[in-house]
Amino acid sequence: MxxxxxxxxxxxxxxxxxxxxxxxxxxxxxxxxxxxxxxxxxxxxxxxxxxxxxxxxxxxxxxxxxxxxxxxxxKMAAGEHRPTAQASLDMRGITCPGPIVEARRLIEGMHSGETLLLVSDCTAAFDDIRAWSNASPQIELVASFPAPRGAYEFYLRKR
The missing domain is CATH 3.30.110.40 (TusA-like domain)
Structure with a gap:
């Protein structure tokens, strides 16, 4: 919309x-x-x-x-919630491309349809992760949300 x-x-x-x-x-x-x-x-x-x-x-x-x-x-619909993640990776304090490198490694071991919650406070992560998910046939960025102290939560689903 x-x-x-x-x-x-x-x-x-x-x-x-x-x-x-x-x-x-x-x-x-x-x-x-x-x-x-x-x-x-x-x-x-x-x-x-x-x-x-x-x-x-x-x-x-x-x-x-x-x-x-x-x-x-x-605006989210009433009752709409964050996706459920089967794995999580907290990369706060690690600069890019570190969060993407580690997320890729973890997602490779996941099953199709499973979701990874990646948390990052790298200032480039927001744009980098969106670009990576748009270019990758293996993952889909399902949602992203702001987190405390300048971090973001990224929900990445393995296709």
Whole structure:
């Protein structure tokens, strides 16, 4: 689904960006995106915690001019949950390509249809893992969610 709304709350301190996002995302259909623009340093942490509780997905973030950040948030359907993982790999503190190398090694030993939960705080992981899954016929990126302290959870299913 296409993004239906962009909300620019630059200049407002936290928690205003989170409150604004919550008000607007309630009116979106599941699967639709909201782009929230903010220059408050605490917005990412607020959105990460909120997405963890609500099940919404922080799809991506991108730096904008003037110290602003655009956050793409996808509304999840009521009752939609994180996928079940048969294995997990915590690679916090390891820079890329380390998380992908280790995930590939672990996935090779998994059965078709099984899911690996990969946790990484490498700043390149978000883009690298999406690119890897798009290029690999062996894995599918099922979902990704923000995790505490700048990390992300990636759910990778072996095809």
């Amino acid at each position: 296409e993004t239906t709304i962009t909300l620019d709350l630059s200049g407002l301190p936290c928690p205003a960006p989170l409150v604004g996002a919550k008000k607007l995302i309630d009116d979106l259909a599941p699967g639709q995106d909201l782009i929230l623009v903010s220059d408050c340093a605490g917005t990412r942490d607020d959105l990460t915690a909120w997405c963890r509780v609500t099940g919404h997905e922080l799809v991506e973030e991108s730096q904008q001019a003037g110290g602003k950040t655009a956050y793409r948030i996808r």
